[in-house]
Amino acid sequence: MKIPVMVIDDETVDRYTAKRRLDKHGGFEEVVEVCSGDQFLERHCTEKNGLQPHRPLLILIDINMPGRNGFETIAELEKRQKLGIAPQAVVVMMFTSSGNPKDKAAAASFSLVRGYIEKPLDAAGAEELYQIYRAAFPNIVDETA
Amino acid sequence: MSTILLSIDHFPAPALLVSESGVITECNLMAAELLKAPRSEVEGKPLDSLLVDLWFGRQNSTPVHALLSATPPETLLKQSSKTMDGRDVTVSISAGPSEGRTSVSYCIALSQGEAPGSSSQNFRDIVDASASAIIMCDATGAIRFASRAAGGLFGYDLDSLIGMCVDQLVPGKLKRHHKDYRIEFSKAMKPRAMGRKSKVTAVHKEGHEIPIEIVLTPVNEADAEIMCTIVDLTEHVATRTEISQKAKELEQLNAELSAFANSASHDLKAPLCSIEGLLSLCLEDLEAGDADELKKNLEEALLISRSNASKVEKIIELAQAGQAKLHKERFSLRADIVEIWRSLRSVGSAGAVLEFDLRHGDIVNLERAAMNMILANLLSNALRYGDPEKPSHVIRISSRRENNQLQMVVGDNGRGISGGNLQRVFTYFSRFDELSNEGVGLALVRKQIERLGGAISVHSVEGQGTEFSFLIPLEEREE
Numbered sequence: 001m002k003i004p005v006m007v008i009d010d011e012t013v014d015r016y017t018a019k020r021r022l023d024k025h026g027g028f029e030e031v032v033e034v035c036s037g038d039q040f041l042e043r044h045c046t047e048k049n050g051l052q053p054h055r056p057l058l059i060l061i062d063i064n065m066p067g068r069n070g071f072e073t074i075a076e077l078e079k080r081q082k083l084g085i086a087p088q089a090v091v092v093m094m095f096t097s098s099g100n101p102k103d104k105a106a107a108a109s110f111s112l113v114r115g116y117i118e119k120p121l122d123a124a125g126a127e128e129l130y131q132i133y134r135a136a137f138p139n140i141v142d143e144t145a
Numbered sequence: 146m147s148t149i150l151l152s153i154d155h156f157p158a159p160a161l162l163v164s165e166s167g168v169i170t171e172c173n174l175m176a177a178e179l180l181k182a183p184r185s186e187v188e189g190k191p192l193d194s195l196l197v198d199l200w201f202g203r204q205n206s207t208p209v210h211a212l213l214s215a216t217p218p219e220t221l222l223k224q225s226s227k228t229m230d231g232r233d234v235t236v237s238i239s240a241g242p243s244e245g246r247t248s249v250s251y252c253i254a255l256s257q258g259e260a261p262g263s264s265s266q267n268f269r270d271i272v273d274a275s276a277s278a279i280i281m282c283d284a285t286g287a288i289r290f291a292s293r294a295a296g297g298l299f300g301y302d303l304d305s306l307i308g309m310c311v312d313q314l315v316p317g318k319l320k321r322h323h324k325d326y327r328i329e330f331s332k333a334m335k336p337r338a339m340g341r342k343s344k345v346t347a348v349h350k351e352g353h354e355i356p357i358e359i360v361l362t363p364v365n366e367a368d369a370e371i372m373c374t375i376v377d378l379t380e381h382v383a384t385r386t387e388i389s390q391k392a393k394e395l396e397q398l399n400a401e402l403s404a405f406a407n408s409a410s411h412d413l414k415a416p417l418c419s420i421e422g423l424l425s426l427c428l429e430d431l432e433a434g435d436a437d438e439l440k441k442n443l444e445e446a447l448l449i450s451r452s453n454a455s456k457v458e459k460i461i462e463l464a465q466a467g468q469a470k471l472h473k474e475r476f477s478l479r480a481d482i483v484e485i486w487r488s489l490r491s492v493g494s495a496g497a498v499l500e501f502d503l504r505h506g507d508i509v510n511l512e513r514a515a516m517n518m519i520l521a522n523l524l525s526n527a528l529r530y531g532d533p534e535k536p537s538h539v540i541r542i543s544s545r546r547e548n549n550q551l552q553m554v555v556g557d558n559g560r561g562i563s564g565g566n567l568q569r570v571f572t573y574f575s576r577f578d579e580l581s582n583e584g585v586g587l588a589l590v591r592k593q594i595e596r597l598g599g600a601i602s603v604h605s606v607e608g609q610g611t612e613f614s615f616l617i618p619l620e621e622r623e624e
Contacts (some may be wrong), residue, residue: 011415011419013419013422013423013445013449014418014419014422016423017419017422017423017426020426064411064412064415067566097411097414097415097417097418097419098411098414098415099414100407100411118418119415119418119419119421119422120418120419120421120422120423120425121422122422122425
């Protein structure tokens, strides 16, 4: 089976790099690209039964973005999940060039966030994403493996 | 006799020689001056015909000469007296003259002023020489003595301080209890210092409080007399306030610097990571022989490198802003605005209109480069954030001169800034959407305006427009 994946990042080139790495890995569905946290919330977290992928959605999200930053977006996502207007099953991974311990600590404070990947995404990074997702949803991956 | 005459003439104070019978036998020049009579008139007269109220303790009514003869030699007696015209003098009677003389004489030294003793003038001189204010109080709190510095410190002339209750110099909230404190102190009579660690203030005649340090020293236990030495801490407090203000500024600067370093380092690292990602893909494209993709990615990497070199320049500019003052020059602000507008318009946004309402009297004396940078940034933002849904894109620039300040407003009818973003517009590297540049411009604008001693604020309604208002102080007597 393949993992549905979304990349939320304002840098076109970073989305491109991630997309190519994930494509090359083979374990992911075609990458859904979103330009900012605000755009993600607007497009995918505004109505009931909006985006409800057939499998839990893997989200790679940048921290430093115009408008809501990555953390503000995740906080808002959590709120909207409770209101039932956001995808319920998600695995969120921070996807950033920041190695700042403060950012890592902030990421760890969200229950939705399962990992922290530093840019650029390489082959090893793509595999790590795959494994984290598997660990989070062993049944889903195994049933079609 | 000549030896004695010599000695009394050289006595460093007014002095008389008095015989056993109380008659003045010799008078030196200073004594004659003090008594306001020629020496010839003084000599030969009974002592008590020139000085009144003389008594020497035991027998008040005893004539002077009787008293003198009863006084054992070697003893020094001191007594307050008055001259015939009512001036206070202090009389010191010292031991008889040298031994072996047939008749006994007494040396009488005189000094102007009231008791307690000839040392009182010296005491005043010494105390007045002190930089500290000194007052002496008795058991009732009445001020018995005040140094000149005390008068200066509290704003009173010395005469009105004498006799005043010291409680009057205590600030209102403490006044009620001060009497009790005084009584407590007079019981213990131990030296006490206040004001170095805790805050102690005294009240000036005009009502304001003065920070002081005060030391209380009991000087005469029997009379519960207390000497208060007071140091004015006004300057000390001012210096301390200034230092703590400076420390606060430095702290703020440090925080700003570290925030700047943080965002700068992150923002410089991010594009390098992007380039790294692209180049690693280029290697793969090269191996795979995909020349088109390779070229595309190399070009992309090049683009990022270039744009970030210019970003680094901006950051350097930002880091250097707020340092040395640049020279001012007189120039036409209007002409510069027109020039800035022309160069901005040539880049694009053809439909925008700039409305002028400049009333500052044009020629200004300011740092021209800084003013140009500020206006160029504000106008370029206004141009960039036009609202495509409105039929016209209007930018207004207005100015006034008031209270020696240049006040300017740059407004537009553009798309406006949402409340959340409005808080962050002046923060380094805050970008809000795809129209944002590096997120340095407004941070730089604010920094420059603050360096020039001014301030900037922003007001915006989403969908209606944005208004940046700033003021910059102008120098006195400027046209």
